[in-house]
Amino acid sequence: MPNLNKLQNPEQLNGLSVDFGGTKISAARVVRGQIADYLESKTDGGAAIDSQIAQIINLLDRLGITANDKIAVALAGRVTKQGVWQAVNSKTLSDIGNVPLKQILENKLSRPVNIQNDATAAVVGEYILGAAKGYDRAAFITISTGVGGGIILGGRPMISETGLAGHIGFTTSRSATEICGSGRQKTVESVASGNAIAAIAQKNGHAVKDGKAVFEAHLAGEVWATKIITSSAEVISELCANLTSILGLDIITIGGSVGLAEGYLALVQQAQKQEPEIFRPKLVKAELGRNAALLGILADVY
């Protein structure tokens, strides 16, 4: 696998990219490391695989595919070395099991297509042209529909044969109580993710549509909502300390719509104060914001 240190030049990031998440699918035309065009559609987590693939192709078509365009797709779920896509949390994407997506897209688009997990793509983006530039041991945590992770060690993204490496949302937390869609008990994702934030609020009798609505209630001063958002941030702080114990990280970049929302990072940093100093890495917002995976997926490192 190529070492990322040789790929620091953002000028090399060109083409069409897709970021397929549990809530939204975004797509972009990237020109020399810049987003030149951007489109978004809503994810239907219950849709059949053919329809999910049609969504990806539709966004690419709308951006306008030319013969020479490089195409790469970042995805929620694990992506095996063979390019097979599989949801780990099957409640988020219910029909994604054992899909040979790389082959399917290559046949449809008549060119090589790189596919990779969304958070792994995001850490690569942040490493090449965002907040993790120059750090040898970096992680990206997305707090979004789920909680995902991408890790770079020694200038290389951590990728395993099964595609499971980096799935930090499925580690456990001392605050969790529920089973999650991965089948594991008491996971970080089951208590800190956008879906969990909404589910906890609904369980407590608050008629909210999604995590965003809970976040808005928190910003509006609703105490019940602040309690849920603070608890999510505390769990992410615990995760940061756990990851740092295992990997000796220098920096963690925080992304995803919950992670990027106003004041969330400050809550995680506040919770970090409970940890002894050695367990507190540098914690920053993803500099590339929502575009981290769209940019990182175009690097030739997977």
Ligand code: ADP
């Ligand atoms: P995806 O998981 O598809 O990558 P996002 O990063 O947008 O998408 O994360 C989706 C989650 O973030 C949902 O739970 C959604 O309700 C929540 N969310 C979306 N926008 C905001 C916002 N502005 N503030 C807080 N939460 C948000």
Ligand code: BMX
């Ligand atoms: C989940 C898992 C990860 C993903 C992460 C963030 C699934 C479907 N998803 O932990 O693969 O990286 O969520 O994904 O198993 P997002 O949908 O929140 O962007």
